[in-house]
Amino acid sequence: MEHRPFTFADLEWLVARHADLYGREAGFGPAFAGDVRAVAEGFLARADPAEAAWIALQDGKPQGSLFLVRDGDDARLKLVLLEPARRGQGHGRALLALAMRTARANGYPRMRVSTYDLHAAACRLYAAAGFAETARLPARAYGRSLVERRFSRPL
Numbered sequence: 001m002e003h004r005p006f007t008f009a010d011l012e013w014l015v016a017r018h019a020d021l022y023g024r025e026a027g028f029g030p031a032f033a034g035d036v037r038a039v040a041e042g043f044l045a046r047a048d049p050a051e052a053a054w055i056a057l058q059d060g061k062p063q064g065s066l067f068l069v070r071d072g073d074d075a076r077l078k079l080v081l082l083e084p085a086r087r088g089q090g091h092g093r094a095l096l097a098l099a100m101r102t103a104r105a106n107g108y109p110r111m112r113v114s115t116y117d118l119h120a121a122a123c124r125l126y127a128a129a130g131f132a133e134t135a136r137l138p139a140r141a142y143g144r145s146l147v148e149r150r151f152s153r154p155l
Helices: 006-025 031-046 091-105 120-130
Strands: 002-005 052-058 063-073 074-082 111-115 134-140 145-154
Touching: 006 031, 006 063, 006 074, 031 063, 031 074, 052 091, 052 120, 063 091, 074 091, 091 111, 091 120, 111 120, 120 145
Parallel strands: 074 111
Antiparallel strands: 002 052, 052 063, 063 074, 111 145, 134 145
């Protein structure tokens, strides 16, 4: 699978796929699409050279995304998505490795990511990559009662 930088031309695909997949798989309501759009548009507006975002491609078609954004002095992962047909094949690990290399090269001391307990595969991916769980918090988001799981690791 190839990776290329996220651009404005990817915005509608990104929002639609996140809304569709997270709606079907996690039961997230319509507010989720607005939050995805806000993160992506904020990334584009900042044009911060210490931030990065990628689209994963297979045969020229988008198959996933990952955003690396500034969170104080640290890097934070956002909008992590991989099409169901591409999961379990190492593509998530490859995207995460790319983000970690980029964060190190940009001088971030630490990487953080938050997800929800229902994303068990993502939690396993972060743990396998050396992230330590730093918190489990009850959350109400996108029409659901969830448990937010926060992870962090030094770079």
